[in-house]
Amino acid sequence: MNFEENLLSYLPKDVVKGILGAQQKERVNSLILNTRKIKSEDFVALFPKVKKHPFINNVFTYDKNDYQFGKSWLFDNGVIYLIDTSSLLVSYLLSTEKQLVDYFESKKHLLGLDMCSAPGGKLISFLLSSTSINFEFIANDLNFKRVIELEKNVERQGFDNVIIANNDLEKIDSNFENTFDLIILDAPCSGSAMFRKNEQALKERSMNKVLKFQSIQKRLLSSAIKMLNKGGFISYSTCSFSKEENEDVILDIIKSHPDIEVIDLSNNKQFYRHSSLPQAIHLFPNLYQGEGQFICILHKKGVRQERQLKKSNKSTQYDNILKELNLSFLNTKLINEEIFANNNIIDLSKLNVIKPGLDIGTYNKGIFTPSFHLAHFLDSTSSIKLNEEEFKSYLHGDQIKKELNLKNGFYTVSYLDINLGYTKYVNGQLKNFYPKGLRH
Ligand SMILES: C[S@@+](CC[C@H](N)C(=O)[O-])C[C@H]1O[C@@H](n2cnc3c(N)ncnc32)[C@H](O)[C@@H]1O
Structure with missing residues (x-):
């Protein structure tokens, strides 16, 4: 047929x-x-x-x-x-x-x-x-x-x-x-x-x-x-x-x-x-x-049982990082040097999991590098705003000169109030962390 x-x-x-x-x-x-x-x-x-x-x-x-x-x-x-x-x-x-x-x-x-x-x-x-x-x-x-x-x-x-x-x-x-x-x-x-x-x-x-x-x-x-x-x-x-x-x-x-x-x-x-x-x-x-x-x-048909969350209140070695990011409310876990957050709503041990929730960033020997995923989870209120020329340079993967009254460290960057990813501000330079596969 x-x-x-x-x-x-x-x-x-x-x-x-x-x-x-x-x-x-x-x-x-x-x-x-x-x-x-x-x-x-x-x-x-x-x-x-x-x-x-x-x-x-x-x-x-x-x-x-x-x-x-x-x-x-x-x-x-x-x-x-x-x-x-x-x-x-x-x-x-x-x-x-x-x-x-x-x-x-x-x-x-x-x-x-x-x-x-x-x-x-x-x-x-x-x-x-x-x-x-x-x-x-x-x-x-x-x-x-x-x-x-x-x-x-x-x-x-x-x-x-x-x-x-x-x-x-x-x-x-x-x-x-x-x-x-x-x-x-x-x-x-x-x-x-x-x-x-x-x-x-x-x-x-x-x-x-x-x-x-x-x-x-x-x-x-x-x-x-x-x-x-x-x-x-x-x-x-x-x-x-x-x-x-x-x-x-x-x-x-x-x-x-x-x-x-x-x-x-x-x-x-x-x-x-x-x-x-x-x-x-x-x-x-x-x-x-x-x-x-x-x-x-x-x-x-039938009646659902209310689900109780198993919130973990354990303190972690990266608590100060979560606090700085205003993310202390999240339930997090360090897996192979990567910090992940999820609600702990289901036992994942019986699944082949590729990514167990929000990827906050890598944490290795006390050094934290925030992720692209986190930049897209956060809103752009505290991001460094790029003008059109800087935005094009950022997408291209370039470092950008920009004197700002900021401490050296990681910041999200945005264009039209849309976060694009992270940058590391170091003495008037914005280092580029835009994923390599997306640069153009
Ligand atoms: C119609 S596509 C899904 C499209 C997707 N839901 C979306 O909206 O973008 C069907 C998908 O079923 C997956 N698939 C086929 N057999 C499967 C199985 N036994 N278990 C899980 N996924 C399966 C295929 O790899 C394929 O990605």
């Missing part, structure tokens, strides 16, 4: 025609703003040709001939994240559906898991919404190379509530039974929504492939249900249009899990609902401007 026949096996002819026609057109580029770094109106003033998304806050579409945001310092410094508007619907629903928002806002110390997280789009956009405020997240992916990209993306945004991990959770799910209050499962799939970008993917698509992905999706979803806390939610999404990877996966799994119910998502004429599972939504490129996505949210 080819792609078109597969669609025709469950969708009306006119819908299939619409999907295939829309896939011939140019794709739309979009981004989400980190409003902790820049206000929406300031961004629009800088880039007046961007267009506001019709209903998702702080999301803009743009023409690549006007702006090349992917190569810009704004991306490198986590001011923007480039993401397709269909992908954004996952975080949009997680942060606007009333049942979820009421739940997340009424609980403390929520623990989230993004099972297939890399490079981080769904999670990053959720963390940029205010609904995520009570969460600590584990962002996991099986593919190590992609995990490193995920790690960089989390660092740039400056999140302090994300633990990066690299595991096949299916194999260790029994360590985490009834643990996570929200699980994002953006499952690997045959990727119909990618066919516009990638003709090769369309050629290589086969029903065998679809069914192979279906079996992975069923296993991952079954693990997710096991690891989901009572009262918690799973968002299941794919960028496939085949019902085998979407409705069939959900309908099959709920048969054997009477404690799982499907949340009826808000209606919108841009969403397509199939009669076999009308609570879930499809985004098709002819109805909603984006590449396409299937989204279904599941809920586990």
Whole structure:
């Protein structure tokens, strides 16, 4: 069965025609703003040709001939994240559906898991919404190379509530039974929504492939249900249009899990609902401007136990550093000469952890060097402000001459009130600590 026949096996002819026609057109580029770094109106003033998304806050579409945001310092410094508007619907629903928002806002110390997280789009956009405020997240992916990209993306945004991990959770799910209050499962799939970008993917698509992905999706979803806390939610999404990877996966799994119910998502004429599972939504490129996505949210019945935090009050050899940075409230650990902070909300010993939270910096024989991640976590109130020329030199990796009435030492530097990283001020010179891979 080819792609078109597969669609025709469950969708009306006119819908299939619409999907295939829309896939011939140019794709739309979009981004989400980190409003902790820049206000929406300031961004629009800088880039007046961007267009506001019709209903998702702080999301803009743009023409690549006007702006090349992917190569810009704004991306490198986590001011923007480039993401397709269909992908954004996952975080949009997680942060606007009333049942979820009421739940997340009424609980403390929520623990989230993004099972297939890399490079981080769904999670990053959720963390940029205010609904995520009570969460600590584990962002996991099986593919190590992609995990490193995920790690960089989390660092740039400056999140302090994300633990990066690299595991096949299916194999260790029994360590985490009834643990996570929200699980994002953006499952690997045959990727119909990618066919516009990638003709090769369309050629290589086969029903065998679809069914192979279906079996992975069923296993991952079954693990997710096991690891989901009572009262918690799973968002299941794919960028496939085949019902085998979407409705069939959900309908099959709920048969054997009477404690799982499907949340009826808000209606919108841009969403397509199939009669076999009308609570879930499809985004098709002819109805909603984006590449396409299937989204279904599941809920586990039962009552969540309040989580108690194990705060460590132990004093450390670097207490004075945390005090100087006004970070004494953080729960920190020194691991291989690197200071990390997290809420100690989960026992990490059963996971292959790549980064256990906010990286504060290295501490070696009493010498502290703050990290790029920390510069992006902190706001720019006490940063050294660079003018346009100094900003360009900083991005280039140069030392900058600047006489300031400051003690020698480390400071964050900012441009337009956006932190770029650290500098070491030494007798009228700003030494450059901008990461080598980002210099241009
Ligand atoms: C659709 S992509 C995820 C995109 C990501 N959620 C985002 O929004 O940027 C699917 C991901 O699943 C990962 N993956 C595949 N099998 C996995 C498994 N068994 N456990 C964890 N991750 C897996 C792949 O490496 C890939 O990064």
